[in-house]
Amino acid sequence: MNLRVNWRASVSLVGSVVKWLSVPLLFPLLIAAYYGELEAIRTFVTTIVIALVVGGSLERLEPDPDLGAREGFLMVALTWGAVSIVGGLPYVIAGNQIVLPGQFPFVNIVSGPSTLADPVNALFESMSGFTTTGATVMGDISFETHSRALLMWRQLTQWLGGMGIVVLAVAILPKLSVGGAQLMDAEAPGPGIQKLTPRIAETARALWKAYLGITALEIVLLYGLHLLGPVVGQPLAPNMTLYNAVAHGFTTMATGGFSPEARSIEAFSAVVQWVIIPFMVAAGTNFALFWHVLSGNPRTLIRDAEFRFYIGVMAVLSAILTALLFTHQGLVFIPGGEPVAGNLESSLRHAAFQLVSIVTTTGYASMDFNTWNSSAQYLLLAAMLIGGSAGSTGGAIKIVRWYVILKSLRRELFTTVHPEAVRPLRLGGRAVDEQAVRGIYAFTLLYLVIFLASTLLLFLDAERAGGPNLNTLEALSAVAATLGNVGPGFQLLGPMNSYLPFSDISKLLMVALMWIGRLEILTVLVLLTPAYWRT
Template structure:
């Protein structure tokens, strides 16, 4: 077999990414110094990251980064970054009863963070059980993964700007990423600047509520921590009860930022550039906003007229319109774009409410956002393709291109969207069957909704599922084999499946 993939180049570039990850670890290191907790843990973690990064960089050669090497680099970088991100968890848990001392649990938590999934295997979630530095690292991993590690590298490393367009396309959430400027590196910087600005704005608003007395528990540390996990649609919280642990004012503030995070960030660039009508002309944004509005209205009605047996700690909703609206808007805004926050234990809602949320989880955010899932633009193309097929049954000679607004969608792109959607459902189905059977193997009986929810939560990077795996539960009870399969699903889901699956095909490595 003649190998045509220069894997040395891909591995060397992965080393560069890992080396820069050590810079991000300075944030929890400073936090550790301030609070006097886990200083050694993050000191050693930084040394490990720097050493591994420099070691992998030594494999570099003079060859250029071609298409296969670019694809391998993106897939490999994300997995290796998750492995390195797990190091602080293992070190902090060593010699204790922490669930994260187990390397599989640590890798699960790290991959969940870097892929912005928000699923957890932590036995206890609070700064009483874990250090402030470790909890902030948990939040920061989501922020780093939200807009994309490779997008960030393209923005700051000149040597990657030559192949930047392909690298970004392999990592970008959605089938397209609008090129805002002639240079892809400049586009990457614009996206990260917008992402950073919204993060700062949310942190300021949350802390402002604390200063004004509307959010007693939302101190500066907690405000920054939740800004780090809201904009990447991550869903990690420093509280076991997620956003339900905070005031109603905090919940109302977080809702619009979750919607913003699921919106194509390129639209904000157009807004700042003076094109105020661009979002209203964007077909995907109108569908995204419309879906949120309709699903929120339906769920509000269900909660208002036929509330679940319990919605604690969110408070009663039956007959209380504003509570019902808040609960519905928050859960729809959170699950549609894969944030995974919760203000109510929807695992205890009645079947109708849970089915609405399950449907919501299949939609996803917008292309060019930090949201996970299938993505709204793909659903638009799939639905238009189905309508064209039905039309051509009775009009076989008709030539009917598929359009989104004034743009004609290329037939190759349509096939790619349909292929991705089929792969998504195939992996989701296989994952659900495996999770149910593997849990039964060790004596854990999962309901069908729990198994289906777990698989969808992993591949869609959503986080919480239903039942015992719901928003106030965890995946700790599952066997290590199931956790590792979910790690792979989270990895594949964040990189849009094709990027990961391609490197495992024999033809990828042959001439």
């Protein structure tokens, strides 16, 4: 540990990741070809070439990279940065309609530069994608401004980011002693996560299968509803085309929340909304549990302490929210939709959908919750701190940390009365190491300190830029939604609005928040300490 950080090894591996990004970039290229979007073809071919050249060059920095823990931190942090930059190039290229004369003699079909032509906006949108945040600066989301290929790439960035996070959480962070992996291990009865499969590659492969399988199931169900409609003679999911089914399959499993529809899931039928809810719940569940279920131990899921708490919290908060929506006089603002207040099905659906969407940090909206009253909005704001399970694609503080915190606070009360008592903290039958409890306390407080300080910075920059005069709810929700990788906030940055009005400095601050929030904070912050770089 006293050697210098071998940054060449880290950068070389980041180069490999960038190079391999060319493979998923083929998907939007195929979409562009299918829809005959000539400009998009040029955009993605250009990006693939850049990814191969840049990634390949970086890869050569170190022929045989071997990572220690410190190189691991650097590699993880740089990977999300580099992938977001390269993955954001299509936004800039398409937005600027860069013409490479002679090589691609196609006619431009887009009329003018989009908001994403601005590199800061493109970086924001791309980081928001790969961190599965889902906050957008597009402003105008439509096929008139953006190609189908580009909007599908935006969806795919989240799916890729989500897979990266699962592998990171289960296979890499535990080796760096970050992210509370000890807990996941302690908690899952049967073989612990790290013992699931002995090697990273195998673990990753097992998780890919679950991730891919559940995504495919959702796509089949959503598109199946679309096809079934004409058969049964009533429209079940009229606009859930194959394109939309794939697009939303990508961003549900990633708890991403991007949608090619400007009005998110409000654009779809009630049946579709009901179908998406359990998939969001699954996306926020510890993926190791699916491994157990698929291995023939379905009871592992039901017995798991974190999973029970996760379901319980969502059930209770959904019930409160249902009551708030049901009694909210005059809550009728879904364009052409049914009233919500006084309608139990509708209240329950929107409450459950929105609560699950926020707790799992998906960020989809089944209606514009900007129109809700302030108590319902506060419930969502507070829920933004909760987060998904450890080992899922969900962000924020994460439900297992809250579970441990609440249990340990109860213990604190007990030991105040009985100072002589020694009570180990139990999670799913096993004692939790006190070191892990301290780590959870520290993470949560670090999260809250960063939260409070970033909100102040956002306010100060808004003041400086003379832009929109933020109110408390807007500023708090902007930080909660980016640091927690949730996506939409309230009012100015509500689910049907965007982060476009913020200044470049504020946007870059939020890019940093999405980045550190996604990587369990410590992974990035250690890079800023002198101790990290000292030889």
